[in-house]
Amino acid sequence: MMYCKKISLALLLLVLTFNGYSQRGYDLWLQYDEIEDQKLSKEYLKNVSGLMVFGDSPTLKAASNEIMRAHQGFFKKELKRQISIKANSLVLGTKEDLPAYVLPALEQDYSKINDEGFLIKKIKIGNTPLIVITGKSEVGVLYGTFRFMRELQLHNKIEEIYIADAPKIQKRVLNHWDNLDRTVERGYAGFSIWDWHHLPELIKPEYMDYARANASIGINGTVLTNVNASSLVLSPMYIEKVKALADIFRPYGIQVYLTARFSAPLELGDLATADPLDPEVRKWWKDKADEIYATIPDFGGFLVKANSEGQPGPNNYGRSHVDGANMLAEAVAPHNGIVMWRAFVYSEHDPDDRAKQAYSEFVPFDGQFRDNVLVQVKNGPIDFQPREPFHPIFGAMPNTPLMMEFQITQEYLGFSSHLVFLPKLFEEVLDEDTFVKGEGSTVAKVIDGSLHNKKLTGMAGVANIGTAKNWTNHPFGQANWYGFGRLAWDPYLSSEKIAEEWLKMTFSNDNEFVEPMKEQMLNSREAVVKYMTPLGLHHIMATGHHYGPGPWVDDLSRPEWNPVYYHKADSLGVGFDRTATGSNALEQYAEPISQQYSSPETTPEKYLLWFHHLPWDYEMKNGKTLWTNLALTHQEGVEDVKEMKSTWEEMEEYVDKERYERVSMLLDIQLKEAKWWRDAVLSYFQKFSDMELPDSVPQPEHDLEYYKSLNHPYAPGINPSWN
Template sequence: MFRKLIILFLFISVNTFADDGSRLWLKYDLLKDVKQREVYASLTKHISFNEDSPIVITAANELQMGFEGLLGKKVLISKNMGSKTGGIILEISADGPNVQNLIEDGFAIHSQKGNIVISAKTPSGVLYGAFELLRNIQTGKSLNKLTIVSNPKVKIRMLNHWDNANGTVERGYAGSSMWKWTELPFRIDPRYIQYARANASIGINAASINNVNASSRFLTPEYLEKIKAVADVLRPYGIRVFISVNFRSPRTLGGLKTSDPLDPEVRKWWNDKTKEIHEYIPDFGGFLVKANSEGEPGPQDYGRTHADGANMLAEAMRPFKGIVIWRAFVYNADPKGDRFKEAYEQFKPLDGTFDPKVIVQVKNGPIDFMPREPFHPMFGAFPKTNLGMEFQITQEYLGQSTHLTYLAPMFKECLDSDTFAKGKGSTVAKVIDGSLESHQNSLMAGVANTGSDVNWTAHPFNQANWYAFGRLAWDHSLTSEQIASEWIAMTLAKNKTAQDKIRTMMMQSLPIYISYTYPLGTAHMMGEGHHYGPEPWLAKSGRPDWTSVYYHRADSVGLGFDRIGGISNALTLYKPEVQKLWGNPEQCSLDYLLWFHHVAWTKKLSTGRTLWNELCFRYYDGVEQVKKMETTWESLKPKIDKETFENVKGRLKIQEKEALWWRDACVLYFITYTKTPIPAPFLHPTRTLDEVKKLVEIYHLR
């Protein structure tokens, strides 16, 4: 009977403590290898620090929690260790030998006189070093004779939250907002601390906590008190709070007759408001602004420039350490124009006119977070302006919460692209980290994919995109494979065979997704409004560049947007070396072919297939590759936590169904132009185009 009770208890325990994903990659579960635990334990007997700042204490507490979980032992924390050995020393030093090669936020980890010393010039650097040490233990690396020196390549590493005051999240696919505005400032949700820990562990040091389509309400005393409460939670983790602001706020809040950035009363209003914010949040990070974009107000409403608006806010921020981030996502409704060019054309005349406190935040590509885009032509063309990167972590056009799509390769593809701005090697990464033009301020921002779902990101694998963004913002030289390996070991599996299979799935996932949605450089064919599922036939919308036909330009001759001088001369916005890469359809990478060329359906490509046959091959192969991912995942069942396994399994089934939806929608639509059968051995879809179109109508009814 007693034995039965033990078995029942173990059964209940295992099922009660199934992995719900809430701990993200900060899983401090007991290491199974006893010898490995003993080795680690001998090097982590105690923790001491020489400066008791809140952030250093956070680092010590995190190490203590990590060691107790991973190694199963109690570890004491003390102010000074004295002559003891076998412990961890957290050291702040302005000019000691261990910090000579460090910049702000950087850290060094060394084995020294029988201890492991984490050194930094700042408390935040110590915190990042503590998480690096824990990552080494979680991933099974040796701690003997450590010599690690790590500096962040980007100064401001930020999450942009598109969260609204009513609890919704624009382009959020993991539940409602994590910010409980109705409860703040009186109740602090414990998830705020978990969120701060997760961000600090990957080096994220800034968060803009409200939607760029901003409500002026966030600048009222009522909300500043709430934002202060959030800032107080994030501060011990080295994270500064930014606020997205509405440019019309002087009118809507201040009662002024105008929001003209050159009006003295408007400038005074922003100066006073900025001082007021700092009374609540002394280390306020700054403003994030979306202006004169998609209906949002801005300086152009008053005949002023983006620089006029940004510099007005920079003036208000001048007495403080914060900055102004001004988004470059702007475009006009011009059916005869090319949205590809518009941000460049609006901002290019302003290069050199922005205040040094301003960073112009540019999306990775010229349209809008498509699964694959050429790098934005603004990168490498604005030597006198601080340019920051804006990636989208939330998967607006990448399967949202139902498709497994690992985004590190997409981030890397952009960062590693060569702009040739100052000759070969002038990569986008060097532009946005400031090194190419010796800019002091640098920024990499990612639109967050967090929400109220228990595992934060809905799809378990979407956590990897948050993780990858942070790691690349810290060090863009890391490889996608390395980042995937870390995340897998910290979240899903310790078994090497399982890790290898999962990493392969992740690395193949983005090319697979592109194959069945946007092959060969097609773009912007998603469902209207919700941006979910295919709608390549969309021809009418609120503006022409919100339609699909505006982008794919399908006709009886061929497919693609001619940007080499036919419909548009957008290719000329790039340096000659880049133009050479993409300008000749015979030599252009197939990944970007239809971005720049209108290609005949019968044109034979480098694969030996015609354009039409190649499109069909990719659409059909994409579906088959999703099925192979399902088979691979099924083989991992014994190695994966049951709850996580079933969650991913179900989402892969959805992905297969929707890959088929994309395939059928696109081939059935484009065949109306090609008038050519689907090539063997592929079978014609069993449903008609009209039947597929009804699926979109059903989705609109949801």
């Protein structure tokens, strides 16, 4: 009996310990750990002795609750709520609600922010010092509250604090590719967090924590369902379920959106057509919009994937994307709703280069979309590759609001098995120059509306969130969610700043941890490019699930689904000729780019094989052949992962056991798969190059037939409707 008690006690301690570690992953970057530096702690407490909130709305209650929670964590004591302002009060309230005697010290500052912006300012009323968090709206106060918490987490001084900040992009939206059966297309962190079967009655605490996390980084919208849409979500039963989520998210400033399946009038409305110019169809969508807004007054609008990869759309009826988008925009316009119309289109019936097709379909319609339509464009012209040049549409539709679409989940970058810091990729794209209005016409300026004076702006991120205890499966996957939100708020932030913030908020403020891990994060995306798709190679992943290498695949029903379509390897060389002698996709870019990239000698080597088909013995800038550089770069990627493992092993003392061991095991997987990529790709291309590997690159462990025989039918993230 005593032995059983000892076992039970040991199991209990194990469970409690495990739950404690799991909680750290669950809390994401909102880990309000005790500030152990006593001097720093005393300074904070000297400046903040109580909380005074002007207003009692759900949003202000959420803000004050967050402060109370954080204060308890940082200082292990409750922050006193006050009924009147006293010295060293922390004061929350909108411009409209703050007492008149506080406003003179803030009046000039309000001009520096927009309706979602905030001010955090140390002021004095007579001899009474205060810290005020305010804004023109309640959600601005909420954002300011989270920013104040971040300042404390980063151990920044607050005794003379002054921050005026506001989002530069209006619609900052997560796109969930979640299906109603709770599978998640291209999701690698478990099932959908939306428990549709038990909604609207069962409200899980995760829903509020999801809202808190998003609000903390300024995300203000969420598309709940997959772009490969089910019309069922537009039915009355599901609208009630969506309402339950909208009610939870509303205090945190988050609007809900739904994907609209273009054929819904046939499937739900018993109509004979979904023709966007048919009066009955237009009325059906107007009535459906009215129905949704009657239940969810702040519903954001619709996201649409039309006439792409088998999805229905206006082209089915001989109509254009403008006809379809404007019909839906007309339906939601009376309610201030928007339509996000995806430009991800390509067809097996179009013999042209897939990289050109979206441009060809959308650019002729520039300026014809309604004012409440955002054309949502992927960052590159193919499909979320480890590296792509920016999408040429960003430099070609000055009269249309364009919305950036990034993928936070890692469909082509090792799923949630590989450590890849995506803000580095996002930053690279946003900093690219389109030259549409001369030098300095960056993609970021197109997206934030400043280049073409656009009022409606947006950035979308395909979410990497699931039911995993830590939300994203890979602990470092959280950094990509965090980084997306920060760049959607300010597309000019550096990935270095984002990495440093996240590391300090999530793990440790100790520079002995932060500096080496920051460098590792910033290098991680380049490492993946090296061992997967170096020198401009792209879309050579295995078929369907996109897990692992598959450059040999050539038997799919559509030519542009086959990796051989993209690398075009033969005995003469490798690469896709997109110059005037090939598909001439370069023509879609402004002249400084098209001229520079037209010659392999002046093309950046990171895009070399994207734009050129070159001989295996082509001499590159370092004097070595293309084949040698290709092999060496794959090997460099493997060596980079080895270095990542070594760095992480040195960080053990700074990280809790569960997260340390999880990342260690995932890095083992990443190293194994980096070698797999190197060996499989080089084995395949070597049969064309007929050249020896450099001495520093090991011979593949297996022959090519072995790598071609590998099969992964249950790789995660596949849409079950494909099977």
